[in-house]
Amino acid sequence: MNRVDLNSDLGESFGTYHLGMDAEILSYVTSANVACGFHAGDPIVMERTVHLAGEKGVSIGAHPGYPDLQGFGRRNMQLTPDEARAMVIYQVGALQAFLAAHQLPLQHVKLHGALYNTAAASYDLSLAICKGIRAVAPEAVFLGLSGSQMLVAARDAGLKVAGEVFADRAYHKDGSLVSRKEPGSVLHDPKVVIARTVRMVREGVVESIEGDVVPVEADSICVHGDTPEAVAFVREISEALKSSGIQLLPLGA
Secondary structure (H helix, E strand, C coil): CCEEEEEEEECCCECCECCCCHHHHCCCCCEEEEECCCCCCCHHHHHHHHHHHHHHCCEEEEECCCCCCCCCCCCCCCCCHHHHHHHHHHHHHHHHHHHHHCCCCCCEECCCHHHHHHHHHCHHHHHHHHHHHHHHCCCCEEEEECCCHHHHHHHHCCCEEEEEEECCECECCCCCECCCCCCCCECCCHHHHHHHHHHHHHHCEEECCCCCEEECCCCEEECCCCCCCHHHHHHHHHHHHHHCCCEECCCCC
């Protein structure tokens, strides 16, 4: 592959609580996943993030999660299909309103945290969510974990899809992400992160925590914006990809 999208989860501050280095990261990514107020974010933060991304020419996607500010959306919840569908419609709609106010398009939708991980393994949950997205944003790209059930469901729901890989997260041999509760789940060595990222794009594989080589579809690379190394990782990954002859382009380009 000679092109890839570089995305980051942004707009995750709320009230007086500040998280991440959004302005700095927006200088290097091609797509921003903006929190929609359930797991993080608030109306002021959402609008500010949309404005900043628009100024930088960064494409924007909705980043819905469970209604769990205290747990940052990383605790699982049991939802009915109707609840999941409505919850995602609500959050995507909120971001669409801010995008409309700034005359900017919605490029994609990417789930957050425990919702992302549960949907990756659950076709039924993913299908309910994707039907909700289809109802309000039929042209949006569904950005989901490479090789997961969420991409199968998104295709069945008639959405455009893109496979996501993670620069700074460890994988199991089945292609799932290692839980943040486990040691080694988040990678902090820049050399390791950069080398595996280039390999995922160039070769379409990643080494799992068990030592197996796992195939991946690297349409977009995620670097989390809430780690101390985030800005340095994004900058160095961007430079390494470009040096390898790989173009950084948003999903819709």
